[in-house]
Amino acid sequence: MAWYEELGFDEDPFGMDPLERNDEFIGREKVREDLIYRIASGSMLLIVGKEGIGKTMLLKYAIDQFKGQGKVIYIDGDRVGKRLNIEKLLLKGAGTIKGGILGQKPKGMILLLDNVHNLSERNNKRIKFYFDQDYIKSVVFTTSDYGALSFTESIKDRIGKRVIKLRELSEDKVVSIIRNRLQGNSILSDEMIREIYAVSNKNLKSLVENCGKVCEFAIDSGDESVTKAHITESLSRLDGERTGKKVEECHECGEDLVQIGKEWRCPHCDTYCTNCGAFIYDEDRRCPSCGIEFDEEGEKDE
Amino acid sequence: MNKEMWYQELGFEENPFTIKPVKHRDQLVGVDEKARDIIKLIQAGKVVFITGDYGRGKTSLLQRIIKRFQGQRKVAYFSGNQIEKHLDMDSILINAGGFFSRLFRVKSEDVILLLDEVQDLNQNDVDEIVSAYEEGYLKSVIIVSAQLSPQKADEMFGGLIGKNTFELEGLTEDQALELIKSRVGEIALLPDEVILRIHGIDPNPRSILKNCEDVCKFAVESGDEKVTEDHIEKVLL
Numbered sequence: 001m002a003w004y005e006e007l008g009f010d011e012d013p014f015g016m017d018p019l020e021r022n023d024e025f026i027g028r029e030k031v032r033e034d035l036i037y038r039i040a041s042g043s044m045l046l047i048v049g050k051e052g053i054g055k056t057m058l059l060k061y062a063i064d065q066f067k068g069q070g071k072v073i074y075i076d077g078d079r080v081g082k083r084l085n086i087e088k089l090l091l092k093g094a095g096t097i098k099g100g101i102l103g104q105k106p107k108g109m110i111l112l113l114d115n116v117h118n119l120s121e122r123n124n125k126r127i128k129f130y131f132d133q134d135y136i137k138s139v140v141f142t143t144s145d146y147g148a149l150s151f152t153e154s155i156k157d158r159i160g161k162r163v164i165k166l167r168e169l170s171e172d173k174v175v176s177i178i179r180n181r182l183q184g185n186s187i188l189s190d191e192m193i194r195e196i197y198a199v200s201n202k203n204l205k206s207l208v209e210n211c212g213k214v215c216e217f218a219i220d221s222g223d224e225s226v227t228k229a230h231i232t233e234s235l236s237r238l239d240g241e242r243t244g245k246k247v248e249e250c251h252e253c254g255e256d257l258v259q260i261g262k263e264w265r266c267p268h269c270d271t272y273c274t275n276c277g278a279f280i281y282d283e284d285r286r287c288p289s290c291g292i293e294f295d296e297e298g299e300k301d302e
Numbered sequence: 303m304n305k306e307m308w309y310q311e312l313g314f315e316e317n318p319f320t321i322k323p324v325k326h327r328d329q330l331v332g333v334d335e336k337a338r339d340i341i342k343l344i345q346a347g348k349v350v351f352i353t354g355d356y357g358r359g360k361t362s363l364l365q366r367i368i369k370r371f372q373g374q375r376k377v378a379y380f381s382g383n384q385i386e387k388h389l390d391m392d393s394i395l396i397n398a399g400g401f402f403s404r405l406f407r408v409k410s411e412d413v414i415l416l417l418d419e420v421q422d423l424n425q426n427d428v429d430e431i432v433s434a435y436e437e438g439y440l441k442s443v444i445i446v447s448a449q450l451s452p453q454k455a456d457e458m459f460g461g462l463i464g465k466n467t468f469e470l471e472g473l474t475e476d477q478a479l480e481l482i483k484s485r486v487g488e489i490a491l492l493p494d495e496v497i498l499r500i501h502g503i504d505p506n507p508r509s510i511l512k513n514c515e516d517v518c519k520f521a522v523e524s525g526d527e528k529v530t531e532d533h534i535e536k537v538l539l
Contacts, residue, residue: 033305040307041317041515125419132361134322153448154419157356158321160512 003219013181014212018057018204028054031164036065039110039138044131044159046149047142049166052203055142058166059112062140066110077115079260080275080292086111086123088293090130108137116141117148124152131158168202177204178211187215192226199235210235308522318485319515321508323362330366331481332473332507333359337366340468344371344414344442349435349462351455352446354470357508360446363470364416367444376413416444428458435462472505481507482514491518496529503538513538 004012035058038045049055059074066072075089090109111127113119119127130136141159143149151159169177171194178193188196188211196214200206217234218226257264260277273280278289286293309317320326330337343350344367354360364379371377415431434440445455445463452467473481478501479494486492492514500513520537521529 036305037307037519041309042320042322043512128419132323132365134324152419153356157508160509162512 003216006219007185007187007215009185012212013183013185014208014215018054018177018208028058028166031058031166032061034164035062035140038162039066039140042134042137043162044139044155045141046159046163047140047166048146048163049142049144050168050203051144052201052205053144053166053168054204055144055166056114059114059140059142062110062112069108071109072112073109074112075114077113077117077119084120084123085126085293087126087130090126090135107135109135111136111139113139113141116143117145117150119150121150121152124150124155128152128154128158169204171197174204174207178207181208181211186225187218188226192228192231195228195231196235199231308519311522312486312489312491312518314486317515319511319518321511323359323365326485327362327365327369329481329484330359330362331484332477333363333366333470336468336470337363337370340367340444341370343466344444347442348466349443349459350445350466350468351450351452351459351463352444352468352470353448353450353452353455354468355506356448357506358470358472359507360448360470361418362507364418364444364446367414367416371414377416378413379416380418413440414442414444415440416446418446420445420447420450425458432460432462473501473507473510474505475501478505478510481510485511490528491521492529496534499531499534500538503534 002012035045035047039062047055047058063072063074073089075084075086077084090111109130111130127136127139131139174197175190175193178188179190182188192214193207193211196210197207200210214226214231214234218224218230221230223230253266253268255266255268257266260272260274265272265277271280271282272278273287273290273292273294275292276287276290278287280287284294307317340350340352340363352360352363368377368379417431431440431443435443443459443462445459447455450458452463452469455467456463475498479497482492482497496517497510497514500510500517503513504510516537517529517533521527521533524533526533
């Protein structure tokens with residue numbers, strides 16, 4: 001019997017990603033409203049906030065709100081890397097035929113660029129052009145590292161002061177989110193929730209996961225409520241697991257491999273698609289596996 | 303999406319203060335006279351340089367020029383690696399390298415080339431443009447950059463620019479009033495003194511538009527009928 005069944009739950013109360021629960025936007029109503037307004041009124045907006053603070057959650061909310069009205073294009077900069085050619089993605093998104101003469105120009109697209117560090121100069125210019133021409137109605141950028149942004153002055157000026165800074169959720173709000181999930185069950189006291197929040201680096205997503213792990217540990221130990229000892233033991237055990245997990249090394253150069261999708265690749269020796277991890281040839285213009293288009297001179301941009 | 307936007311409450315379908323150059327290219331406040339002069343120079347087949355800080359209206363001015371010539375002559379607009387041919391409203395994407403040579407191969411008649419944001423144009427590209435101009439493939443070339451100085455631009459283009467440099471400035475008070483009225487007309491929400499106050503914060507047209515948008519939104523959402531100094535302080539300062 002699973003730990004949560006012992007507590008009378010049919011499903012793991014911590015099983016669902018906060019991304020999928022609208023009610024956990026507690027405290028973000030104003031930000032949400034701002035975001036929707038900026039998209040609807042046609043502007044460039046930057047969302048800044050620490051990892052795990054809910055930037056992607058906001059973008060998902062925007063997708064939900066705007067789907068069906070023009071094209072919403074979501075790109076995760078962390079996944080597509082520098083060789084991204086925004087233009088091609090936009091044209092593809094708009095359903096036009098690649099190459100040659102475009103039968104129909106895309107209009108009023110909404111571009112959501114998550115984790116937008118290292119945007120190439122070329123992509124900066126493309127975005128400016130498409131925005132100025134109103135092919136793109138609005139652009140929302142997100143970043144966890146304000147210092148790593150590589151916007152051109154033109155893009156910076158178009159964003160201007162339209163920057164939303166996401167702050168950490170207050171402890172009270174976090175407690176109410178977890179309480180809500182536990183539906184009156186008292187396995188976790190408010191104090192313990194605060195404790196786990198601190199250990200989770202004030203990251204809502206890890207807090208939810210860690211609450212699940214700690215509760216499971218407490219129940220498995222035959223206890224009815226979580227104590228500080230449970231937190232220390234279960235989460236240090238997790239730490240051990242994490243450090244114990246061996247990062248693969250490249251057979252040729254010994255450098256740490258990076259994981260892309262299900263594949264492990266060496267950034268040094270392998271030529272691979274930064275979107276799906278499939279092996280490609282240098283001269284490939286598009287990934288034979290996932291079909292994403294590469295920027296012809298992407299790597300030479302910087 | 304059920305909530306009404308502030309501008310819809312005022313009866314506008316879309317955000318009247320949009321900063322998209324393409325949307326209001328018929329109403330170009332503050333650069334009308336310059337636009338006329340530039341159009342004359344284009345007709346005379348000159349090389350022209352346009353500079354000015356970000357948000358002063360360089361791209362808007364180019365849009366105006368495109369509108370003026372589209373359908374009559376070949377206008378090629380180049381920004382980044384994007385080229386648009388405005389002859390017949392089709393756009394051509396040049397995919398492979400050798401951008402300029404491809405452009406010149408495609409076209410044999412005289413083309414007006416608009417180069418937006420060329421601060422990083424390298425001398426090879428410039429030389430290619432210069433020789434295409436001298437050989438008569440290009441009727442006229444318009445170069446736009448916020449960062450390049452007029453002297454440097456003229457040097458790069460082998461003295462072809464000469465005196466044909468235009469520097470865009472911030473708007474005057476009258477122009478600021480004209481700009482805002484061209485967007486929203488006379489509205490009680492935004493009295494002249496408020497527009498002038500906003501102009502005083504930053505006279506660049508793009509900033510004026512954005513600032514007007516933000517104070518109007520704030521005032522309407524606060525249930526007020528007029529933008530006040532208090533709103534300006536809360537939103538803009």
